[in-house]
Amino acid sequence: MVEALTIVLAVALTRGWHSVRYGIGAALLALAAVVALLGPALTLLPLATLRVIVGFLLLSFGLQWLRKAILRSAGYLPMHDEAKIFEREVAETRAHAAAQGSMDWYAFTLSFKGVFLEGLEVAFVVVTFGAAHDDFALMIGAALAALIVVTIVGVIVHRPLSRVPENTMKFGVGLMLTTFGTFWGSEGAGATWPGGDAAILVILLAYTAIAFGLVAWLRGRLPSAELALGEAA
C-alpha cells in the first residue's frame, strides 16, 4: 500500500489528480472483483483441501517475503527507498508527453497499475486468510482499515511515506504468512499439531529466531565497508 501511494502521489503531483482518480477507482473495483470471485470459489472446496491450497500459497508467498526481508536486513539487497522511488517516478512521468484532451491515459494507466498490482498482494492475503478462517468480513475490514490509514496519512503529509519501516513490516508479514502457511497446510494434509492452536505461537517464535539468526550470520559474512554502507542507507 505504501508503494502504491508513492506511485499515485508521483503521478498526481506531476500530471494532476483528474485521471489518477479514475485509475485508482478502476483498480479498487478490479481488486474488489478479484476478492468477490476468488473468495467464494475457494470456500466451495472441502476444508482440508482448502487448507492445503491456502497453506501452500501462504508458504510460497511468505517465504518469498521473508527471504527478501532477511537479505535487506542483512545488507545484501538495498532497502526500499520510497523517497528515491518517488523522485524516479516523477522524472519518468515528466519525461512523458503532456496529455491531450480531458483524459490523461498515461496517468490513468500508471495509477491503475500501481494500485492494482500492489493491492493484489493485499487481496491475496484477504482471500487466503478469509477462506481458511471462514471470515471474509473481518479480513476485508482489516484491509480497508489499513487502506484508510495509508490514504489519510498520504493526504496529510502529501509525500511518500519514506519513514515507514517497510522492511520491518515485510519481515513481520513474511514470518506470519510462513507460520500460518505451515500450520494450515500441515493440518490440511492430515497432521495433528501438538498443543493445537498454541503451536502457531511456537512455530512463529522458532521461525523468528532462525530468521534473526540468518540475518546475523549473513551480516557477519559482509565486508565491513559494505555493512556500514547498508546501515547508512
Add this chain to the structure above:
Amino acid sequence: MSWLRRFASFWWDFVIGDDWRLAIGGAIALGATGFFAHRGAAAWWITPVVVLTLLVATLVRVKPRGS
C-alpha cells in the same frame, strides 16, 4: 497468444516469485506431511523442518552486492 503468456508469466511471478525452489519445496513438504500423516505417523514436524532447510539453502550461496 502473447497476452496469455504474459498473463501466465504474471501469475508465475506473483505466486512462485524469484526463487522457484521455495514454492516447489513447500509443495513437497506438504505432500510428504500428507503421505506420512495418512499412514499414522507423527508428521507435524516435516513442513517446519523443510521450510527452514529451504530458507537456509537459498540464502547460503547468496553473495553480497557487487561481489
